[in-house]
Amino acid sequence: MGLTSAYPVTHHRTATVDGVKIFYREAGPKDGPVVLLLHGFPTSSHMFRNLIPYLADRYHVIAPDYPGYGQSDAPDRASFSYTFDRAGELVDGLLHQLGIARYAMYVMDYGAPVGWRLALKHPDAITGLIIQNGNAYDEGLKEFWDPIKVHWADGAKASRDKLLGLISLETTIFQYTDGVSDKTRISPDNWTHDQPLLDRPGNADIQMDMLYDYRTNLPLYPRVQAWLRDKQPPALLVWGKNDFIFPEPGAHPYKRDLRDVEFHLLDTGHFVLEDKADEVFPLIHDFLDRKVAGA
Template sequence: MKNVRLIGTLALLSRRRFAFGLPLLTAGAAISQNASVANAKPGSKAPIVTYHRTRTVDGVKIFYREAGRKGAPVVLLLHGFPTSSHMFRNLIPELADRYHVIAPDYPGYGQSDMPDRAKFAYTFDRFGELVDGLLDQLGVSNFAMYVMDYGAPVGWRLALKHPERVTALIVQNGNAYDEGLKEFWDPIKAYWSDHSEEHRTALYKLVTPEITKFQYTDGVSDVARVAPDNWVHDQALLDRPGNAEIQMDLFYDYRTNLPLYPKVQAYFRKHQPPTLIVWGKNDKIFPADGAHPYKRDLPKVEFHLIDTGHFALEDKADEMVPLIRDFLNRKIAS
């Protein structure tokens, strides 16, 4: 009996201590929360969340990164070779506080499907159709476009098909004029001339680790600002079985972009889309010779040559992001 009474007494004391201590715990939590709020920096905001999603368009799984409020003005980010929407991973959160940002991967790139080339045409026409289909599925009717490298011919196809939908252009090392195809393109032009196996074989060097790294580091004054993860990531995807052949198909199909240039230039002259040029001036693949001609057809273009190479965002985002945000805030912000 003594043991039973002792146990009952201890239980009663425990309940009283818990009941007494609970307000103190609650108060302590409130004090801690208030202290966190008090210590927060003025004007600080919650981190931007980027979502990694897929949609099936015409039977092809298309991966895309998405961030920002739906209903906000849309900014479409179109990547270049040999990368994917990965190239925009740092830019997306810099824009998504005010814009709805969408960055897809083309088939054969990034996390999108890589269909058998015997059953799927790896062409810029097809890429344009699939991006257009993705935008339709997402309910996007108007958008600004950031185009870079391969993203330019994909974007130009969208603009020619839906000129009324394009609210603004940001062009970074992406051609719309013949002046931009210099010495780097000579082996590719040789392949265009005869579609021979000899000239095709010569292009395999363009998908080697050395050239992939070159694209990120050439023309960059401080390579320490460029994450080596970039060329490791891209090369791993290039090295997938069958991917090199896909890239050769696209090198050959790039010839179809040149006849579009006069139509694109006519689009510029007629519609005068607000345009920002942020171009890596040391790029040997798309040199600055291809940037200047935009001024002929877009007299109000905002023109900036950046002291870097091909993938300018990798080391010059601190210079480019303020230009991009200022441009978008003036031209498309609601």
């Protein structure tokens, strides 16, 4: 008996955007509806390695690495600003190079502020939203963020240095396993992939720069919320309710602004796709089929 369909191939590509080499994973039909996957900290497009072929039967999937993450360039911070504005500009530049003007967007963790910048720059470009532990409301910043807020307030080296533990192996493992009831579902390949990249010379300062710049996202929240209310993109929310970093209180406010949001709280932690792929992948594909494929 022959296979009914070929397994989608993921291509691993680079493009030079404003002089910076941006790595991205690409799969699916070039004429299919585009789905942009925006990764979180401390990982890269690696977090989507299993979702990409699942969606690529029908969708043109693009998953970039931000500068300083994954396989993208990590320019010297003496000549490059590690900010969410810059990450958003480079992702936008990549999409422009690829001729992509409309797309559904998966936002998670750092991917949310990158994605919100794209949405605010191109308010009619977004055909749908998949929101997974990505924040747009003040209610979503709880105790994990308290020491980071101290650094936001004083900008001092001492408060910055206290945050260095956030890029340790112990914390990276914690991000993948905290709030997960069956840790055998989580591949240790995740932290053995992420941690050597975090440990590259100079990368600690890059990560601290990004954490400090996260403060610039909070003033954008009212504009993002206004965009959600105005444009009403169809949305699927799949949120790990046990996440210590972006806890459940950050999920519920989306219902204030979105009339068409399919709301799912899952019994897991920060990296939902690593634990609950069997539940979440079908939700995502079905949502895209119903809400985005014909957009």
